[in-house]
Amino acid sequence: xxxxxxxxxxxxxxxxxxxxxxxxxxxxxxxxxxxxxxxxxxxxxxxxxxxxxxxxxxxxxxxxxxxxxxxxxxxxxxxxxxxxxxxxxxxxxxxxxxxxxxxxxxxxxxxxxxxxxxxxxxxxxxxxxxxxxxxxxxxxxxxxxxxxxxxxxxxxxxxxxxxxxxxxxxxxxxxxxxxxxxxxxxxxxxxxxxxxxxxxxxxxx
Numbered sequence: 001x002x003x004x005x006x007x008x009x010x011x012x013x014x015x016x017x018x019x020x021x022x023x024x025x026x027x028x029x030x031x032x033x034x035x036x037x038x039x040x041x042x043x044x045x046x047x048x049x050x051x052x053x054x055x056x057x058x059x060x061x062x063x064x065x066x067x068x069x070x071x072x073x074x075x076x077x078x079x080x081x082x083x084x085x086x087x088x089x090x091x092x093x094x095x096x097x098x099x100x101x102x103x104x105x106x107x108x109x110x111x112x113x114x115x116x117x118x119x120x121x122x123x124x125x126x127x128x129x130x131x132x133x134x135x136x137x138x139x140x141x142x143x144x145x146x147x148x149x150x151x152x153x154x155x156x157x158x159x160x161x162x163x164x165x166x167x168x169x170x171x172x173x174x175x176x177x178x179x180x181x182x183x184x185x186x187x188x189x190x191x192x193x194x195x196x197x198x199x200x201x202x203x204x205x
Contacts, residue, residue, distance in 0.1 A: 008032060012040050019053060020061040027065025028072070030125075035156050035170060038062050042160020043167035055161060062153035063146065070128045070145045077132025085129055098126040106130040111140055112192035118148030 011032055015022035026037040041058040076084055086096055102123060105113045107130075114136070117127035131141050160167040 020057055023061045024065040028068040030069055038153055038156035039160035039167050039170035042157040045161045046164040058157045059153045063149045066149040067145050073128035074132040077129040094126050102126040103130040109193055111136055115144040115148045
């Protein structure tokens, strides 16, 4: 649809006009998917005639924006609870079924899932909600979110930078990296769960 492309183009131009802060705001409110904002940020790095955005700067501010977005979701979960998302979640593409899954994951795997879920579409936003509702330690939540956001920002900024004018093909280029990242995250989750089980068993002896 032409009107959708027109709106997307206008939003990206707005991000470009604000430079680094455009990347932060674009990710914090995520009107458009983070992958698009980060890949476009990578394109801006490669655009010598545009704003002077460095690769490192785009990754840093992309990471900051991603963390701020999760802070917002965490805060709404902590102070507003699930009813807020059941009523307004559709506006940020979080459905009740996503909440059900994220709550089940959080209860089953604990705080470690906050890191792992960041590599799973939709769930990387949804998992912040049960973390907030459960009043998970804010600084641990921030640390795990930061650790997961850095490679995500790095990947898509790099792809956008390498593709240049062809940055819109970022999905094709990202696929070979995203799947292994998910598998690694799952592996880390398994190690984390085993660690918790062994620790719990040790305490009960």
